[in-house]
Amino acid sequence: MAVVDLRAGEVLIKLVFEGAPAAGKATSLRAVRSLLPEGCCEELELHKASVDTVLRFDFVPPGTALIAGFRTRIRLVTVTGEVAYSATRRLCLFGADGVVFTVDSDPAREAENVRAYEGFADVVDQNRRNPDTIPLVFQYNKRDLPDAAGVSELGEAFAAGPADRYGVETVALEGSGLLRCLDVVMAEVVRRFEIGRQRFPELRGEG
Secondary structure (H helix, E strand, O other): OOEEEOOOOEEEEEEEEEEOOOOOHHHHHHHHHHHOOOOOEOOOEEEEEOOEEEEEEEEOOOOOOEEOOEEEEEEEEEEOOOOOOHHHHHHHHOOOOEEEEEEEOOHHHHHHHHHHHHHHHHHHHHOOOOHHHOOEEEEEEOOOOOOOOOHHHHHHOOOOOOOOOEEEEOEOOOOEOHHHHHHHHHHHHHHHHHHHHHHOHHHHOOO
16 A cells, blocks of 8 residues: 655555566566656665565656655566565565556467466455455557467456456567556556545545
């Protein structure tokens, strides 16, 4: 959940890149950092958790970037490669405000994409949250593959999820479409934060 620091006047939003191994999660996170203006990003951090590697960085969006009057800080997190321990995945997804689910467009990897989504849903459920209610955008990555699966075909693979979830075509190696992914998921995160702010007076500085 969004962490609000009333003294600093700042809200921290945590977004997690999820998906199958080698779908492009870490590549996407690194590419996003390279696309952002200099000076708004903190250093890229690598944390070893047993045999898993967690990659993350914080950034303050350029411009005013206020949510309900709070300065916005966004934390992007992912686990590189295949996750060996579910505890690592649980920790990364704990408190996540939104998810960019990276889908490999290679038709041969459809089953891996689906397994990764099912694993994501299971981990979120273990964290006592409903995976269908977390703001999420499907990142259809590797659209430059000559035999890339059709977007409608990729979407059908996740038909069990909410029908209104948005999909964005990307080529992570080129940085194409990545900022659009963040825009889409952040729009829903902000909408929900505003609703929560109306319900809890302490977020309006009244508590």
